[in-house]
Amino acid sequence: MIIGILGVGHLAASMLAGFLHSGLDPETILLSPRGKATDFSARYGFRLAADNYDLVERSDVVILSVRPAHAPQAVAGLPWRKEQVVVSVCAGVSLSRLEVAPARAVRAMPFTASEIAASPTVYFPDIEQARTVLDRLGPSIALGSEKDFEVATVSAAVYGWAQDLIRNTAEWSSAQGLDPAIARRLTAMTFVAAGRLIAEKSEPMDQMLEELVTPGGITERGLQVLSARGVPAAWEEACTAVLDKLTGPG
Ligand SMILES: NC(=O)c1ccc[n+]([C@@H]2O[C@H](COP(=O)([O-])OP(=O)(O)OC[C@H]3O[C@@H](n4cnc5c(N)ncnc54)[C@H](OP(=O)(O)O)[C@@H]3O)[C@@H](O)[C@H]2O)c1
Structure with a gap:
């Protein structure tokens, strides 16, 4: 071929x-x-x-x-x-x-x-x-269907946002004194680990997160800050904006 x-x-x-x-x-x-x-x-x-x-x-x-x-x-x-x-x-x-x-x-x-x-x-x-x-x-x-394809295409943008989050987290870690090469590798592998576990298991994601987020623990603390700053809503809004751009005129 x-x-x-x-x-x-x-x-x-x-x-x-x-x-x-x-x-x-x-x-x-x-x-x-x-x-x-x-x-x-x-x-x-x-x-x-x-x-x-x-x-x-x-x-x-x-x-x-x-x-x-x-x-x-x-x-x-x-x-x-x-x-x-x-x-x-x-x-x-x-x-x-x-x-x-x-x-x-x-x-x-x-x-x-x-x-x-x-x-x-x-x-x-x-x-x-x-x-x-x-x-x-x-x-x-x-x-x-082509409609499903458009919705799924939003993932191509999410892929870039994930890389941006990795860069931000790695830069923040090295600004705190962590070796930049270690910060980069650790952050990248953290995202790989999070995605792989969800991809390879079949439990409901709500259940997986409930088991992960210990009441009063560090994950919960960060999620509270992100939620107070409107991150989940902003993320959804960004996904919708990408879908609108993909399916809009032009
Ligand atoms: N970049 C990504 O990560 C990514 C991810 C998913 C999908 N895409 C899609 O992939 C497509 C390409 O993106 P890109 O970032 O690779 O763009 P790019 O770097 O600008 O590459 C496009 C290439 O197409 C050539 N070209 C334009 N018209 C042509 C023609 N009539 N005949 C032959 N060659 C022609 C251009 O040549 P000249 O330089 O001579 O103009 C250029 O080398 C886009 O439609 C984008 O939506 C990109």
């Missing part, structure tokens, strides 16, 4: 690293000749297409990874074939705006953790070729 990448920028760089990490032969990946493509081709041995027309002619699956505003134009007028699958990772660009018929379009939302094959990547609709490609970047999660 030849995988074409149309739009070789930041996210594509993470996905390409993930494909190499998963053992994919770089010669099975074809890059559109802009952005980081020439550099990556020289460094890792990916193939370079002459132009986007050539890329579509030679690929079985095309990953569309241009900025959302450029997506409809980038796929227009290319020689799409019936058996081809286009995986668009462009946030907020609905399937109806991608004119790739007779090829089939799939929306997906990989994170930059694709680089280490740790991206929980949501996608819709569930087409086998898309799943095969996305599974190389971490656990893929098929969704049943």
Whole structure:
């Protein structure tokens, strides 16, 4: 299977690293000749297409990874074939705006953790070729409708907020005197531990937290401060704002 990448920028760089990490032969990946493509081709041995027309002619699956505003134009007028699958990772660009018929379009939302094959990547609709490609970047999660996909896409923003919280906590810890490298590693692994335990257990989350938050203890103390400062409500508001942006006009 030849995988074409149309739009070789930041996210594509993470996905390409993930494909190499998963053992994919770089010669099975074809890059559109802009952005980081020439550099990556020289460094890792990916193939370079002459132009986007050539890329579509030679690929079985095309990953569309241009900025959302450029997506409809980038796929227009290319020689799409019936058996081809286009995986668009462009946030907020609905399937109806991608004119790739007779090829089939799939929306997906990989994170930059694709680089280490740790991206929980949501996608819709569930087409086998898309799943095969996305599974190389971490656990893929098929969704049943485009509406569900939009809601799930909010997680891509939450991923960034989690990284921001990690940075804040690590910086606060080192400002108190903790070695910055230890602060960074400890905070990052704390978030990994919190997420993994919830992902791997099936108990209700309310119950897990009840067991964790000792009355009068340190976790409760911090939650009281966060609640008094409106953090839970602000977090929900931020999620809603992202969903509105994803589903709004444009
Ligand atoms: N960054 C993330 O973590 C992330 C996460 C999830 C989803 N996404 C989605 O991924 C997409 C790409 O984001 P990004 O951060 O990687 O953007 P980016 O760094 O700006 O990369 C986009 C690349 O697309 C190229 N491009 C634009 N139009 C093209 C065309 N017609 N033909 C070939 N190449 C073209 C640009 O080339 P030039 O430099 O020559 O203009 C640029 O190299 C966005 O739609 C975003 O919603 C990003």
